[in-house]
Amino acid sequence: MYLYNPSVRNKQQNMNRFIPAQVAATLLQSLRSSSIRQAYDPEKHRLLLMGEDGLELVGFRLPITSSYHNPEGGRKQNYVILLIQAGHCAMGYFENGQCLNHKVFRSYMVRQKQGKSQIKYLKTKGKSRAGSRVRLGETAEFFENINTRLQDYFQAHRIDRIAMSCSKTLLPYLYTSTVPTPFDKRDPRLFRIPKHIHTPIYEVLLDTNRFLQRGELIALTEAGFAAIPALEDLLLHHLNADAAQDDPETLNDIADEVYVTDEWEEDDVSFDEADDEEDDIVDWD
Known part of the structure; x- marks a missing residue:
């Protein structure tokens, strides 16, 4: 109590x-x-x-x-939670606290030996050989998949809030994807999640919703x-x-939550602590 x-x-x-x-x-x-x-x-x-x-x-x-x-x-609050880190994304559509649809994405964006995403590597070392091209291609597809699912949510539902956690390194890739994001970085519905988010998986998405x-x-x-x-x-x-x-x-406890799972796509997710370092709250200004 x-x-x-x-x-x-x-x-x-x-x-x-x-x-x-x-x-x-x-x-x-x-x-x-x-x-x-x-x-x-x-x-x-x-x-x-x-x-x-x-x-x-x-x-x-x-x-x-x-x-x-x-x-x-009175009116129910519909919202999207979007958690993005290099190679990992968990997202879901919620109505008044209930998760009605979710998706988890993984992508080959991390250089295995360095433990660093290809995007971060390019800032310091420039392009490498075939491996980097594969990783950059995976990066593009990663954000296209995210925005495609977001487009589905926004077309099917009224969205009152957009709760997001994404590092400043990755934000430009979200907003410049060939599949457009259904909101811009100045959207008044955007809400920066005031909490450090661990590697996004389904359980982390639900924990964020509870928070x-x-x-x-x-x-x-x-x-x-x-x-x-x-x-x-x-x-x-x-x-x-x-x-x-x-x-x-x-x-x-918070109000009861009912989670209707959608597609579970998280094959043996590996936790990459080295890639967590920049994924705190970010200033989008």
Whole structure:
């Protein structure tokens, strides 16, 4: 059960606090009607809570299934999660947290001896012999396959959010593929996943979805959440009241997820730690 306990505030005030989706929805509605100064950052899908001087004190990342403009709910949120690393991609289409379709791609893009993708190798050494041509061809096909599946999702469904994790090295190949991406890098629906992603496989895709379905309170100053006394009051009175009325299992875990698997294409995926180094959150500007 999620209960806010002020007695442990000093130990936790500088730590991020994850909140189940139902509790996050209650908090969002309470904040929207409160006098706390706030601003919504759509790129990060989070609410910024500020002091009277305009200083950002606390961030509240909303669950991907929540809408800031419609906190009471209503319309289901459809979204795509896209995880890309060199030679590995996991992607899926989700409706209100449920994965209705997924795909995992692999490609021969990594130089076996160096443990480095052909794209990264070209930046330092230039083209090699036949092996590099094969890898570059595989790279082109890799992104064509990704964009083809994305095109299918966007043609068949309304897409409200696009959650992506992709290194800055690979982004140009996504957007310049011969099969066009059904959105551009300035699309307001894009959401950068604020989490390091391991080699994308099906389980990592589902784990990312679970992460995105939770809300997250983020202290932006050393004062922690105590910097906004009204927030602490909301946590103490509103969230504890909601938690007392709900099933503890529901609050301890996110909403039930139903995963309808599609095509499982992940033949003996090998984990390549050396190629993970640049695949953190990236700035697309």
